[in-house]
Amino acid sequence: MLFDTIEGFALLVFFALAAVVGLIAEIIPNFFTKKRETPEKLMPFESGEDPVGTARIRFRVHYYVFAVAFVVFDIIAAFAIPWAISWNMVDWIPVIALFLGMLVVVGYYALKGELEWV
């Protein structure tokens, strides 16, 4: 495990230091200012219009398509990592087949127009 090693521990220390600095920066303003909250100040910023309905609106399904494409490519990139370290010792055929398969699948959907942003 990473966190059992000395680097893993240092990683936690680095994270903690930056988090503490960030928290201090967020706390400091409370010593200098008084809370003067007005309804207008607390309103979400929508260019001066009064907000209508909830802010958690529906969003385009296209984002989902790209997110799925990202997951597929990411898994393939994860398989490419061990190959990249030891390409002179392992069989190339699975990696090349994986890449080619990926390019064929994505090329098919790209030609079909699914990856267009309209």
Add this chain to the structure above:
Amino acid sequence: MGLATSFLSFVEGSVFLRALVSAIAVFIVASLGSLIEIYIERKLWARIMSRYGPTEVGRYGSLQLFADAIKLVVKEDFTPLGADKPLYNAVPVIGVATTFVALMVIPFDYTLSLLFPKSLNPQLFVFSNFEPSLLVAFAFFALEPILVLLGGWAGGSKYTLVGGFRSAAQLISYEIPIILTFLSVVALTKSMNIFTIVLDQAHSFPFALLEFPAFILFLISLLAELERTPFDLTEADSELVAGWNTEYGGAKFLLVYLNEYLRAFTGSAILVCLFLGGWLGPAPIPAIVWLFLKTILVFTLLVWIRAAYPRVRIDQMLNLGWKYLVPLSVVWLLVTPFIAMAALSHGLLILR
């Protein structure tokens, strides 16, 4: 002298204190780097656009950044009514912390300990030299889309939500080319340790020459990952205001801003270590100066690109990422072993 020595031996006795010393040193370097970056960004960008940039506070406007920071820190701290309070306040802090962890694996601590050869033992004070350090750097570098989504959702405004989705789509689209291009450097050196990658460039060319297409692809993907022009689609004044961080103000905005420039610093430093020889250089000046100077120069190049190019539309950005950068980086990754074999047999690449 006796006091300093005994203090140092006390620090060397504890892993926690050693890590803390390293962390504080790297934090100072990184904050200094971010400050210089922001100054370059404002001044150079202004000069390219025939403006003056900051001039009033301090000589040549050099104290303007401190004035801005103080102004932001003493502003009233409030949470908008529509926002999700814990998440809204946590996202800037977690953002800075994850970016700073990614900075840990850049050999700043090693180059700093080289400045004190007598008193600081690199064996004890260097934490960046371990095997999958490049992978760790990108693991934390790639947490940004999640934070952007969380921040955009927690902001409680329609602009922040749409801006968050748009940012996340951009960040994940360019994650793949950036992974595949750094893998081509890994294929060349057969190591995932940034240390070894830099040392392998000592006796051969910088990998920017051997791996020129990968260098260009990495630079383009890095521009998109750092959300800088021509890929700064998240900040669209007329349609999305400031994107996912529209609702952040005061000290929280300061943290978001700091995170942006820390990320730029980290990204430039990774680029320098992978392709431009890290802390190595022809002139006998300290290693930390080389590393710092190269990082700042790469950032200056990014500012120059920002000033010189118009921005792209979102469909052009996604097209470039998925239809050009991904296939090109796959092809280059598969070509790299042949380059490596040719370079090894001609003595252009000498591994440790």
